[in-house]
Amino acid sequence: MLLHYLDLSWRSFKRTPLVSFLMVLAIAIGIGVTMTSLSVYHMMSADPIPHKSSQLFSVQLQIMDDGHTWWTDDNLPMQLTYQDATNLYRANTEGKRLSMLRSGFSVYTDSDTVKPFSKSARMTTPEFFEMFQLEFLYGNKWSQQQEENAAPVVVISEELNERLFAGENSVGKIIYLDNESYEVIGVTKSWPLVVKYYDLNNGVFNEPESMFLPFSLVEAREFGNWGNTNGWKHEDVRSFKAKLQSEMVWVQFWVELNDAQQKQEYENFLMAYMEEQQKHGRFNRKELTYSLRDVNQWMQYNKVVSEDNKILVALSFMFLAVCLANILGLLLAKFLRRAPEVGVRRALGASKRQVFLQHLVEVAMLGCFGGLVGIVLAQLGLWGVRQSYDYYSAIATMDFTMLLSAPVIAITTCIVAGLYPAWLVCKTNPTIYLKSQ
Known part of the structure; x- marks a missing residue:
């Protein structure tokens, strides 16, 4: 019919x-x-990242003293200070965690056929690749030992590898970032991200960075950041060391917590950390506040849509x-x-x-x-x-x-x-x- x-x-x-x-x-x-x-x-x-978006959390801390406000709806800075990110990363807690920020360099090789060009880079800890599930075409990430020693190594994207080395296995080769040489230890596969959810502070719809370097190089070589840097009080910051010790926020921090119990334990740790910092003269507030938001909550908070x-x-x-x-x-x-x-x-x-x-x-x-x-x-x-x-x-x-x-x-x-x-x-x-x- x-x-x-x-x-x-x-x-x-x-x-x-x-x-x-x-x-x-x-x-x-x-x-x-x-x-x-x-x-x-x-x-x-x-x-x-649907299969693990509920396990990845962006960390926010209310670092300001009483009487000071932030421009966000809940009065929480969207990033952390360098000292807080470093302390949280080194803490003995359950679950993976990472510190990161956006930077960039002038890129070139010994080849005369490739002219120098500028590219963005992500300074991060080695957990980044596993937490956000980047797959490798060649090589691998740097080790924890290399992270601690601020080793001059770099992981590059497949697109950058194609541009610099015509797509060949470039592991072990040398590239120059600004005036320093770095050894390529890995090449990541193309990462078809629609929303750059891991860093919504610096271009929601921008392409992922083309290079990844150890976060420890930031302090070791005094690298600047290509992202947002904000402060809530006047500070006399005249050196890079002073910036690292300041109350300016410019570092993103994520943790991976697999269940509700791990999340509760980490929340307890964050509160204990803030109370400890309060004893050292920071976080001068009557009510200490923090936030853990998973990927989708973080996107809603940042009003991606x-x-x-x-x-x-x-x-x-x-x-x-x-x-x-x-x-x-x-x-x-x-x-x-x-x-x-x-x-x-x-x-x-x-x-x-x-x-x-x-x-x-x-x-x-x-x-x-x-x-x-x-x-x-x-x-x-x-x-x-x-x-x-x-x-x-x-x-x-x-x-x-x-x-x-x-x-x-x-x-x-x-x-x-x-x-x-x-x-x-x-x-x-x-x-x-x-x-x-």
């Missing part, structure tokens, strides 16, 4: 090609606009509703025009249910065609977003879920729009049209 309904629907399209084309076009435009905004929203809000994005999605669905309202009028005109034909079918034994289902199949086919064309229009819209906003290049795309959602939304909304016209035509009284025939 379904095949018969599909055949009747196709015949109906061919009898009224102009009206059918206008309805398909209206649906396609509505779906194209909706899926463009919905795809961007979907990629922004998707869990970037802004209210503007949500409003844009709502407006696109409203535009789709306007398109469907126009389709509703065309469906009413088309279906009621064929009332004599329906009257004859009813007289020959077709039930109201059969007539109703036949017309629903027709509007579903209409939605399917409109959804497929809408995907093409959405791809054009996403291409325009990528051309207009470079930092949206990773999120202005449709994944498999969105590709499936487009025809589903189109078919569902068309069926909803076609319910009233189909119900109206199935109530046709066959006797009226038999007399006229």
Whole structure:
């Protein structure tokens, strides 16, 4: 019976090609606009590391004295001071943890074919690769001993390896960062991140860094940071050592806690740490406060998906509703025009249910065609977003879920729009049209 309904629907399209084309076009435009905004929203809000996002926590400490405030909603700095990050990393606690910050260098090799260029780098501890699950193409990360000794080693990305060494195994080779030489000990595979969730302070949609170096090099070689540095009080910081000992926040700190018990134990440790620091003249507050937020909570806290994005999605669905309202009028005109034909079918034994289902199949086919064309229009819209906003290049795309959602939304909304016209035509009284025939 379904095949018969599909055949009747196709015949109906061919009898009224102009009206059918206008309805398909209206649906396609509505779906194209909706899926463009919905795809961007979907990629922004998707869990970037779903199998362990609930185990990775960003650490925040309320370091300010009473009477001082921060610009965040909960009055907590988004990063840590260097001394707090170092103390927390060296503490004997359960679970992996890491300190990191963003930096950068001028990169070149001994080869005359590669001109020097500037690249961002991540100064971090060796736990970074396992915690955030970077896979290696060649080599491996540096050891804990190399971290403690501030060894001049570097892990580079697959893209940088391609640029410097034509994709060959570069482990053991030397590259120069600014005026210092570093040994390549590993090459990571491409990391297709949509949202740079591990560092939302320095470009939410920026590409991951191309180089990774031991965090201990920051102090050993007095490396500056390419990220945000903020303070809450006036300090006489005239040397790099003074910056390390200051109350300025510029280091990100993450921990991996596998269950609720580990999280509770770490929370107890953070409170004990702050109380201990208070005895040394820091954290002069009546109420000590900290925060542990997992990946998704951290993204919400940093408003990765802004209210503007949500409003844009709502407006696109409203535009789709306007398109469907126009389709509703065309469906009413088309279906009621064929009332004599329906009257004859009813007289020959077709039930109201059969007539109703036949017309629903027709509007579903209409939605399917409109959804497929809408995907093409959405791809054009996403291409325009990528051309207009470079930092949206990773999120202005449709994944498999969105590709499936487009025809589903189109078919569902068309069926909803076609319910009233189909119900109206199935109530046709066959006797009226038999007399006229």
